[in-house]
Amino acid sequence: MLASSQNSLRFGWLEQLFSSAANSDTQENITEGINLELAIKLIQSVNPGVSSGKVEHRFKELQRVRERMCELTVDNGSGHEDHSENKKLTARNERVTKQEFIEVFHDFCTRPEIYFLLVQFSSNKEFLDTKDLMRFIEAEQGMAQETSLKLIQAHEPSQEGRQQGYLSLDGFTSYLTSAECHLFDPEHGIVCQDMTQPLSHYYINSSHNTYLIEDQFRGPSDISGYIRALKMGCRCVELDVWDGADEEPLVCTGHSLSPPLLLRCVLEAIGRFAFVASEYPLILCIENHCSPGQQKVMWQHLVKILGESLYTVPPDEGASYLPSPHALRRQILLKGKKLVPSSDGEDGAVSEEDEGAEMCQKIKSINSGGTAPGGSEKDMVQKSVITQSNPSNVSPKRFQLLKELSDLVTLCQSVRFIDFSTSSKSQKPWELCSFHESLAVRLISESPGDFVNHNKHFLSRVYPSPMRIDSSNMNPQDLWKCGCQIVSMNFQTAGLMMDLNTAWFRQNGNCGYVLRPAIMRQEVSYFSADTRDTVPGVSPQLLHVKVRRNLVISGQNLPKPKGSGAKGDVVDPYVYVEIHGIPADCTERRTRTVNQNGDNPIFDESFEFQINLPELAMVRFVVLDDDFIADEFIGQYTIPLECLQPGYRHVPLQSLTGEDLPHAKLFVHVNSWYILNI
Incomplete structure (x- = not known):
């Protein structure tokens, strides 16, 4: 291998590295090498993902060879062993010679796929000069020419x-494993989209039953x-508010076994953390189940704790759209029921939120150990779906709403969905419909174009089915594809669906708002959410992911799955690329x-x-x-x-719960180009 020859830049650099370490070694007999522990640390400084145990084992293998050779040398030929020399051997075994250090460095710090890539672009030299590097970063990485010398x-370590x-x-390995060669484009690490369009033109990162940290029934509630x-950039959180003891409203799921939280404490936490991750507006979805007396307390807490952050400006009656996220920076919007304007200015009756009533019905059924009223749990769910699908056939419960509380609701007024025709004729831009998951999926199937057009003007919120007692999540892309802006997710539940949600909102500086595809915003455009072909007016994009020997390629430091034990530390990895x-x-x-190789498969x-609609596509490596x-x-x-950067890129792997796996990566080559419709 060129890079291991004694004339190479690597060899000269390793000699200097070893000499420097030897000179700093305070132990005696430094001519015999450097301390074993120090040698391991030097290897790990270049390849931090390699385990110290594997490096030490390799050094010990070489030392056993050296020991055997020394034993043959010190044998005096009479069959008797020289014990004084044996003691010296034992002492030397805790030290590493220069030759051993360089050999082990080659073993653990040489990535063959990167070596062959270097040879390809350097015309068989053992290094890249500025012209070679310029050609590589321009042709493959899509970077400017003047960056080669800076890189x-x-x-370059030598x-x-x-x-x-x-x-x-x-040096080439250092560059390819640096943040500069991360798959994620750093330009998307900050807010990079137009934030001056109407609120309805954005997807909004949304949480369901935010107070629950496990399941929907027995799990704990916690601030x-x-x-x-x-902190994760969520811009829409939910509060189910009920009467509590001592005239203090509580946040909880009604009739569940989850312990309640004081509304006052919840609002204090929201006030402290509302704009830590994002300055753009935060929506509080309030499901009000309180008596008029405790509604008064709720109103007092909202005004006192959230103060000037509460947005209470009445909507412009002549407006065709909502204000923009930019115009609503550092504002908190309340989503809730609103009283119909009247001349007497008194409290009045409004219909109760369907979601709360439906969840209560489901939980009451489970709490009693029996079935839902009128039949089995399956019958109850079917009845619930029918109710959502035909809301005009059902008279919802009504309750008295305090006028002062009603006045705090301005741009997100909850209204009942009847049908798309009714909405197009009478719904105002500041009126918001909430859709049961099953109803939303049915509407996507039956009226995909109408649903997309509805969401061009109005905010739509979709909440999970009450059957999701385990806090599982719906697929947000099923709802995003028809333009639904607020898809409420159970943030406490890790897995594919939360991976999609988290990744999606990372593309605009994780500010909680992502501009929807142009075809979903333009007045004169048609898009069907269930399309299974090319999208009219949108150029498809070809995405080429190469994972080839001598091109790309590999994984690094892949850990053993949590909880597995049958095969010890050995993994047999393979990769799914999902669109x-x-x-x-x-x-x-x-x-x-790749069998039995987690270090560098x-x-x-x-x-x-x-990809027919690039603006709505995600790539997932598993x-x-x-x-x-x-x-x-x-x-x-x-x-x-x-957010994909083209070229040779490293992909940092994450655990099931979204944490980075230390040093675990994939190495891929990505190329993409648009298909021109001529």
Whole structure:
């Protein structure tokens, strides 16, 4: 291998690195090498993902060879062993020679796929000069020419390489594993979209029953649910408010076993964390189940705790759209019921929110250990879906609403959905319909174009089915594809659906607002949410993900799945590449399995996908451990198509719960281009 020759930049740099370590070693006999622990740390400084145990084991293997050779040398030929020399051997075994250090460094710090890539672009030299590097970053990485020398100065470890303008294998590896070669485009790490369009033109990161941190029935309630969601960029949280003892309203799911929270404490937490992650407006979805007396207390808490952050300006009666997120910065909007204007200015009766009543019915059924009124739980759910599908056939419960509380609701007034025709004739831009998940899915199937057009003007909120007692999540893309802005997610439940939600809102600086595709905003356009073909007026995009030997390629430091034990530390990884989006785009492909290699498995695949609506597509990489009984999850990474950086990129893997897996990555080559419709 060129990079291991004694004339290479690597060899000279490693000699200097070893000498420097030896000179700093305070122990005696430094001519015999450096301390074993120090040698391991030097290896890990270049490859932090490698375990110290594996490095130590490799050093010990080489030392056993050295020991055996020394034993043969010190044998005096009489069959008697020289014990004084044996003691010296034991002492030397705790030290590493220069030759051993360089050999182990080659073993653990040479990525063959990167080495072959360097050779390809350097015309078989053992380094990239400025012209080679310029050609690579321009042709593959899509970067400007003048950055090549800067990259060398930033990543080349050897002084000789920096002086001559050469990037060695280790410098090239440093560059390709740096933040500059992350798959996620850093331009999307800050707010990069137009934030001056109407509120209805954005997807809004939304939480369901934010106070629950486990399931919907028996799980605990905690203020930490609000704090976590707000820190994650959530811009719509939910409060179910009920009468409590001592005239203090409570936040809880009615008639469940989950302990309640004081409304006052919840509002104090919201006030502290409302704009920590984002300055754009926060929507509080309030389901009011309180008596008039405790509504008065609720109003007092809202005004006192949230103060000037509460947006109470009445809507402009002549407006065709809501204000923009930019115009509503650092404002808190209340979503709730609103009294019909009257001349007497008194309290009045309004219909109760359907979601709260429906959830109560479901939980009462489970609490009693019996069935829902009038039949089985299945019958109850079917009846619930029919009710949602035909709301005009049912008379909802009514309750007295305090006028002062009604006056706090301005831009997000809850109204009942009848049908799209009624909405187009009478609904105001500041009126918002909430849709049961089942109803929304039915409307997507029956009237996909009408649903998209409805959402061009009005906000729509979709909440999970009450059958999701385990706090499972619906697929948000099923609702985003018809333009629904507020898809309420159970933030406490990890998995594919929350991966999609988290990744989606990362594309605009994680501010909680993402501009919807142009075809869903333009007045004169038609888009059907269930399209299974190309989208009129939108150029499809070809996405090419290569995972090929000598091109791309590999995984690094893939951990053993949590809880598995049958195969020890050995993993047999393979990768799924999934596309999530409109039905025409949803697909997946998988690589072959690489047996017993989690350190640096080399895959040999190349995938090509046609994306018909790029603005709504996401790519998900999932790494699994191939097992005889059941394949186990190792890690994943999900990213909007719009955020992909082209070229050779590293993909940081995340756990089931969304935390980064230390040093675990995939190495991929991404290329994409638009298909021109001529």
